[in-house]
Amino acid sequence: MGAIKNFVKSAATVLPEIRKPTRKPSLNEKLIWTGIALIVYLCMAVTPLTGVQIGSQSQFSYSNIIFASQQGTLMTLGIGPIVTAGLILQLLAGSEIIKVDFQNPEDRSIFTSATKLLTMIVIVVEASAYLIGGLFGSIAPSASIAIFFELFCASVIVMLLDEMVQKGWGIGSGISLFILAGVAQRMMWDIFSPIQVPLSGGGTTGLPVVAAYYGGIPALINATISGHPFDAFFRENAPNFPSIFGLILTICAILVIVYVEGMRIEIPITSTKYRGFAGVYPIKLLYVSNIPVILFSALTSNISFFGAYIWKSYDPTNTNPYINWFAQYNTTQIASDPTESALSYQSLKGNLIYYMTSPNSIFVPHPDYIRALTYVCFAVIFSVMFARIWVEIGGLSPKAAAKNLIGADVMVPGFRRSGASVEAILQKYIPVITIIGGIFIGLLASLANILGVYGTGVGLLLMCDIIIQYYQMLVKEQLENMMPRLGALLGRT
Numbered sequence: 001m002g003a004i005k006n007f008v009k010s011a012a013t014v015l016p017e018i019r020k021p022t023r024k025p026s027l028n029e030k031l032i033w034t035g036i037a038l039i040v041y042l043c044m045a046v047t048p049l050t051g052v053q054i055g056s057q058s059q060f061s062y063s064n065i066i067f068a069s070q071q072g073t074l075m076t077l078g079i080g081p082i083v084t085a086g087l088i089l090q091l092l093a094g095s096e097i098i099k100v101d102f103q104n105p106e107d108r109s110i111f112t113s114a115t116k117l118l119t120m121i122v123i124v125v126e127a128s129a130y131l132i133g134g135l136f137g138s139i140a141p142s143a144s145i146a147i148f149f150e151l152f153c154a155s156v157i158v159m160l161l162d163e164m165v166q167k168g169w170g171i172g173s174g175i176s177l178f179i180l181a182g183v184a185q186r187m188m189w190d191i192f193s194p195i196q197v198p199l200s201g202g203g204t205t206g207l208p209v210v211a212a213y214y215g216g217i218p219a220l221i222n223a224t225i226s227g228h229p230f231d232a233f234f235r236e237n238a239p240n241f242p243s244i245f246g247l248i249l250t251i252c253a254i255l256v257i258v259y260v261e262g263m264r265i266e267i268p269i270t271s272t273k274y275r276g277f278a279g280v281y282p283i284k285l286l287y288v289s290n291i292p293v294i295l296f297s298a299l300t301s302n303i304s305f306f307g308a309y310i311w312k313s314y315d316p317t318n319t320n321p322y323i324n325w326f327a328q329y330n331t332t333q334i335a336s337d338p339t340e341s342a343l344s345y346q347s348l349k350g351n352l353i354y355y356m357t358s359p360n361s362i363f364v365p366h367p368d369y370i371r372a373l374t375y376v377c378f379a380v381i382f383s384v385m386f387a388r389i390w391v392e393i394g395g396l397s398p399k400a401a402a403k404n405l406i407g408a409d410v411m412v413p414g415f416r417r418s419g420a421s422v423e424a425i426l427q428k429y430i431p432v433i434t435i436i437g438g439i440f441i442g443l444l445a446s447l448a449n450i451l452g453v454y455g456t457g458v459g460l461l462l463m464c465d466i467i468i469q470y471y472q473m474l475v476k477e478q479l480e481n482m483m484p485r486l487g488a489l490l491g492r493t
Helices: 004-012 027-044 059-065 080-094 107-132 141-169 174-192 214-223 244-261 291-313 352-356 371-393 398-408 419-427 428-449 459-481
Strands: 196-200 209-211 264-271 278-284 328-334 343-346
Touching: 004 107, 027 141, 027 174, 059 080, 059 174, 059 291, 080 107, 080 141, 080 291, 107 141, 141 174, 174 214, 174 244, 174 459, 196 419, 209 214, 214 244, 244 428, 244 459, 278 352, 278 428, 291 328, 291 352, 291 371, 291 428, 291 459, 352 371, 371 428, 398 419, 398 428, 419 428, 428 459
Parallel strands: none
Antiparallel strands: 196 209, 264 278, 328 343
């Protein structure tokens, strides 16, 4: 372990770093730097890679939300390497495979440097996997080298932007900011996109082109002008396009999420250090937040990624019975120029990946209700499983929570001030709430996906959680600006 620490310390001297501000920036300065980070991210999210069409590898589009990525652009990897490296090290630290004392500044600094180093390793691995796996199509060696360096440099910039925001130059974290921007951008596109997309005709068919507005509101306006406003409710002529019914469900889902975010069990506590101080220890219904559904989405994304690679390498004709039970795909050209190599991978019915991934919508001709049911079941089962695992290794277990309370010099009135008694109290609530919370977010995320909500179910969960966090941070910032001494009471420096 000592050798690893020494290696990380040595590597930290050459890793790029954003220094903390020498003075605390004002709220306006933080907003400006946060805006700059957001603009840089959005610019990279629309800049295509060399020789790659934006939107290629569309079988992974459902992972764009959690990784704030945009396929075929500089943001193809998004925040995926940062999230992956952070989760790996948090799991190792939470399970005490590696010993980290987060109260020790040196250990905390080494852990941060290790996260950054592992992030850069993950960037190299993921960028290489995309190229070696051929998921950008057939690309010349020179273009492959250019794409690798583009992905590497863009991902490092994202890592530094996140570090800049987190170190006090901005508000919140870059990861949350980029996820929120991605979800909001997708929702605005679903609602207001004025683009007309061809549905049939044209080309060599000799038939007139039939097109429809992609956005829900433009489609409603067009249908109302045509005298058939209800055509925009379910979009039967374009079932995969955003509909007014989906917009109504989106609003309802947001209200449910906001309501559930406020549900909690409050355990009364008193301070043993300051006489007369009393408060509550809240245990939220969403005790593990959105971590379980994020892990499930990451799991299905990685399974799909490696499934497509295995299929493309060993079973492109779908004739291998051993691979067929796991992955079967049908490729179609999605580039406007037939000479382009961008392909869309469509999972075929009957394999594991098909039943683990979302059908996107059940309001289509001949929907596969079996697939929708299995997807919901997978989402719920894995969300509960990941919730229970995360509670144990993420420092949220009754034992860990009791240790934190005792360390903060508080006790539960009417019970002895000992870890065992406090743990017994928390043991009554945390395991049950963990399971209920896992079931809720698994159901909400999966049902929202198959019912066609805007921004996907995972996206809505993340968006609402991040907006609530930003609201609380902005309130604290404003209070500190109005009353500087309040910063000490809020635990801020």
